[in-house]
Amino acid sequence: MSSLSTPDSAFPAAPLPGAEAHAAAVRRRERRAQWHIAFLLVFVLGPLVVYPLARLVLLSLSGTHGLSLQAYATFFGNPDSRGVIGTTLWILCLSAGLASVLGVAIAAILFFKPFPGARLVTRFLELFVAFPSFLVAFTLIFLYGSQGSVSIGLQRLFHLQAPPLDFLFGIGGVVLAEVVFYAPFVVRPTLAAFSLLDMRLIEAARSLGANNRMVAARVILPLAWPGIAAGTILCFLLTFNEFGILLVLGSAHLVTLPVAIYSSATVDLDLPTAAAGAVVMLAMSLSLYALYRRVNRRSHGGARNGK
Amino acid sequence: MANNPATNPVAAASDHIALPPKHLRARPVERSALARIGSGVLLALAALLCFWLFVLPVIVVALSSVASHWSGTILPDGYSTRWFERLDSSDFDALVTSLEVGFGVAALGTALGLWLALALEGRDRRGLGAIADALAMVPNGVPSVVLGLAVLIAYHKAPVDLSSSAAIVVFVQLALVLPFCYRCAAAGLRPELTVLREAAASLGAPPAMVLRRVVLPQLVPAIRASLALGFAISLGELGATLTVYPPGFATVPIVVVGAVERGYYLPASALSLILLIVSLAALSLIAARAPRRRAG
Numbered sequence: 203m204s205s206l207s208t209p210d211s212a213f214p215a216a217p218l219p220g221a222e223a224h225a226a227a228v229r230r231r232e233r234r235a236q237w238h239i240a241f242l243l244v245f246v247l248g249p250l251v252v253y254p255l256a257r258l259v260l261l262s263l264s265g266t267h268g269l270s271l272q273a274y275a276t277f278f279g280n281p282d283s284r285g286v287i288g289t290t291l292w293i294l295c296l297s298a299g300l301a302s303v304l305g306v307a308i309a310a311i312l313f314f315k316p317f318p319g320a321r322l323v324t325r326f327l328e329l330f331v332a333f334p335s336f337l338v339a340f341t342l343i344f345l346y347g348s349q350g351s352v353s354i355g356l357q358r359l360f361h362l363q364a365p366p367l368d369f370l371f372g373i374g375g376v377v378l379a380e381v382v383f384y385a386p387f388v389v390r391p392t393l394a395a396f397s398l399l400d401m402r403l404i405e406a407a408r409s410l411g412a413n414n415r416m417v418a419a420r421v422i423l424p425l426a427w428p429g430i431a432a433g434t435i436l437c438f439l440l441t442f443n444e445f446g447i448l449l450v451l452g453s454a455h456l457v458t459l460p461v462a463i464y465s466s467a468t469v470d471l472d473l474p475t476a477a478a479g480a481v482v483m484l485a486m487s488l489s490l491y492a493l494y495r496r497v498n499r500r501s502h503g504g505a506r507n508g509k
Numbered sequence: 510m511a512n513n514p515a516t517n518p519v520a521a522a523s524d525h526i527a528l529p530p531k532h533l534r535a536r537p538v539e540r541s542a543l544a545r546i547g548s549g550v551l552l553a554l555a556a557l558l559c560f561w562l563f564v565l566p567v568i569v570v571a572l573s574s575v576a577s578h579w580s581g582t583i584l585p586d587g588y589s590t591r592w593f594e595r596l597d598s599s600d601f602d603a604l605v606t607s608l609e610v611g612f613g614v615a616a617l618g619t620a621l622g623l624w625l626a627l628a629l630e631g632r633d634r635r636g637l638g639a640i641a642d643a644l645a646m647v648p649n650g651v652p653s654v655v656l657g658l659a660v661l662i663a664y665h666k667a668p669v670d671l672s673s674s675a676a677i678v679v680f681v682q683l684a685l686v687l688p689f690c691y692r693c694a695a696a697g698l699r700p701e702l703t704v705l706r707e708a709a710a711s712l713g714a715p716p717a718m719v720l721r722r723v724v725l726p727q728l729v730p731a732i733r734a735s736l737a738l739g740f741a742i743s744l745g746e747l748g749a750t751l752t753v754y755p756p757g758f759a760t761v762p763i764v765v766v767g768a769v770e771r772g773y774y775l776p777a778s779a780l781s782l783i784l785l786i787v788s789l790a791a792l793s794l795i796a797a798r799a800p801r802r803r804a805g
Contacts, residue, residue, distance in 0.1 A: 238628045239637045246621060247644045250684045254659035255651070261662050311555045315548075323559045329789065330563065334745030334762055337781055340769055341566040344573050351584070382562050443652040445748030446762070450769055460654045460748065467658050467752060477662060480655040491650025495643075 255484070262477035273478035277466065280475075287482070290442075290459040293373060297380035298441040302434040304381060305388025310418075312389070313396040324393070327386040336446030339379045346370050346378070375451040384441050388433045395429025396422075428500055435494045442487050459483050570785060574778035592779035600764060600780055607744055607760040607784070610675060614682045615739035621683070622690025622735055623728065630698050649688040657681050657752030675758045681749045686739040693738060697731025741788040 265272045278286070312320050345352050346367050353367040360366075369375060399422065407421045423430075445460045452458060459479060467476035574592055576585030625645050632638030648656060660681040664671045671677040709723045710716070725732075747762040754763060761784045768777035 235628070235632060236637055239632065239641050242625060242628055243637065243641050243644070246625070247641060250680075250687065251644055251647055254656070254663040254684075255647075257663040258655070258659035308555070308559060311552070312559075315552055317552050317556045319556060319560075323556075323563065326563050326567070329567075329792065333567070333785070334747065334781075336747055336762060336766055336769075337570060337745075337785070338566055340765070340774075340777065340781065341569040341573075343769075343774065344569050344579065345565070382566070386563065439650060443650075445652070445654050445751075446766070449747070449751075450766060460652060463658065464654050464748075464752060467661070473658075473662055476658055480652075480658050483652055484655050487652050487655075488647070488650050491647075494650070495646070 258477050258484070259481055261474055262481045264474070273474040274482075276472075276475045277462075277478040277482075280462075280466075286457050286459055286462050286479075289457065293376055293380075293456075293458065294438065294442050296373075297377040298384065298434075298438040300377070301381045301384040301441065302388050302437050305385040305433070305437065306392050306430055308385065309389045309392035309396065313393055327389050330383070330386040333383075334446060335379075335383050335444060336450050338383045339375075339447040339450040342370060342375060342379050342382070342451070346375070371451055372455050373452075376447060376456065379447045379451055380441050380444060383447065384437050384444075387440055388430075388437045391433030391436065392426070392430050395426040395433070398429070399425055428497065432494065432498045435490065435497055439487065439490045439494055442490060567785075570778055570782055573775060574782040576775060576778075579775065592775050595776065596779060599759075600776075603759050603761050603764040604780075604783065606675065606758055607762075608787070610678050610682065610760060611740045611743040613679050614686055614743040615736045617679070617683055618686040618690040618739040619694075619732055619735040621687060622692075623694045623732065625687075625691050626694035626698055627724070629695070630703070633695075645691045646688045648684050653685060653746065653748030654752055656684060657749030660684065660749070661753045672753075673755050675755075677753050677755065678750055678758055678760070681753050682743045682746055685746060685749055686742050689738050689742060690735040693731050693735035694728065697728045697734075702727045737791045740791040744784060744788045744791075 262273050263269055263271070278284075311317070312324060342350075344350050347353065347370050348365045348368045350367070350370075353365040356362070356367065357365045370378075403421055403425070404417055407417050412420065443460075445464070448456070448458050448461050449464070452461065460483065463476050463479040463483065466472050466479065470476075572585060573579055575588050575590060577589040577591065579585040625641070629638050629642055629645075633642035651659075660677065661672070663669075664677060664680065666672070671680060705727070706719055706723050709719045714722070744760075745762060746760075747766065750760055751763055751766070754760070759767075761780060765777045765781050765784070768774075768780070
């Protein structure tokens with residue numbers, strides 16, 4: 203740390219030269235490691251992460267002369283994007299909430315009552331990481347679009363005049379696609395949390411006469427809670443950051459924050475306005491992310507050996 | 510599974526006072542036939558739901574790409590490979606761009622992630638190390654469109670102008686995959702392996718030799734996982750790439766979304782099936798080598 207106290211001479215005249223030299227070597231190594239980290243910060247993380255985000259914030263705040271909030275006023279004063287934050291948050295809560303409930307339920311069934319083929323489903327859930335989100339939205343068109351399989355099937359089944367389903371290109375389709383795509387992201391951390399449970403506690407509860415509901419509410423949930431919370435917050439974060447589904451299914455009728463940012467950047471070519479929207483979105487998602495890091499660190503109990 | 514508690518005495522942590530056992534509420538678990546049928550039906554429904562939600566989309570992409578026509582019917586009218594034959598040069602250009610960018614991002618991201626993980630090992634809790642750790646993970650919490658816009662603003666004109674080459678696509682995707690690669694490498698640097706490294710260093714091996722002969726062989730599984738993950742994420746990335754890509758450097762997701770928006774569903778399926786197969790092949794590298802200790 204303090205470079206003055208480090209002896210520069212190689213052979214200090216001390217009663218225990220070995221220990222001195224060793225301490226000096228340790229201190230030198232530590233100082234070199236700190237310089238190494240500083241180098242990485244300046245030459246790797248700086249240009250990759252810090253500089254672009256700093257430029258983004260600066261651009262959103264710069265007016266014709268000096269500091270101004272003009273860009274924010276333009277972005278949120280646009281009649282097309284009025285209430286855009288409300289819409290985005292409403293979609294977020296609806297779809298991430300449903301995805302979390304569904305994901306925890308599926309994980310509970312897969313773990314506590316595995317049905318035939320449960321292993322296959324678990325594998326598919328792991329492969330979902332490789333499935334781009336816009337593809338999910340795209341496959342839903344074949345299934346639930348007004349000319350899709352399910353729609354036509356229902357029409358034939360009930361002898362209807364017209365295909366009954368016409369909700370896909372709007373809030374319904376967006377929520378459905380986000381639930382399908384993000385539920386697996388809750389399933390995996392929840393399964394991991396369940397597999398850390400001490401099964402003896404569950405057996406003990408049962409032997410003391412607890413029924414299923416009591417075991418779930420009084421034993422499993424309190425113990426697996428940190429893992430489930432981390433998975434849920436992650437799901438909210440990923441859903442908030444989603445873009446492909448909103449672009450494919452929602453761009454026509456539904457103005458959401460990412461789509462509004464994208465269109466004012468690439469269609470209107472108005473970078474300062476887009477930057478203003480982006481800064482607002484960045485603040486929201488980074489605070490969600492900070493919450494996730496906090497909860498996740500706690501759920502690993504400080505000792506980070508399970509990562 | 511938990512119906513036989515007698516053979517499994519519970520080692521409760523708080524048995525400070527040994528009370529005499531009073532089995533007031535212990536009774537065999539009885540379930541009526543109705544309850545059993547009910548739970549069976551519930552389980553079957555859950556299995557169906559899982560299949561419907563998670564397996565069906567994959568089947569639909571595969572099915573639609575070989576359908577000759579699929580609109581207004583439950584199953585496709587007929588099957589043909591004509592959508593694959595009709596992929597034109599711009600589609601193949603997109604595929605080549607995607608693969609090149611993917612390889613570049615995976616390789617660079619893995620190298621950077623490894624570098625960061627090695628530099629921050631054991632120092633990521635305080636001081637500079639904690640800042641670097643937090644900054645390396647920040648792209649995880651940044652929406653892809655916002656990151657794309659930020660990179661576009663920062664590098665679209667002098668002094669650093671990347672906006673007319675594929676470099677900007679690689680750059681933005683590199684920022685996006687960095688947290689994943691860093692996590693992979695950091696998870697591979699387990700404390701019990703540190704001892705080996707320190708032993709090698711104490712026996713007089715120079716740092717380069719320690720890196721080449723001890724550290725990298727230890728990290729082979731983590732490196733493979735990081736490469737595959739970076740590749741798969743890069744192939745499927747849409748938001749950031751769409752915001753920054755220069756003309757002529759469209760990747761497969763951009764072409765697919767463009768086709769979907771114009772209503773060309775079946776050609777888009779053919780292209781996305783190819784994309785999916787490539788990225789599944791990359792991910793199967795992880796599955797083949799995944800260290801089976803995900804549960805902690």
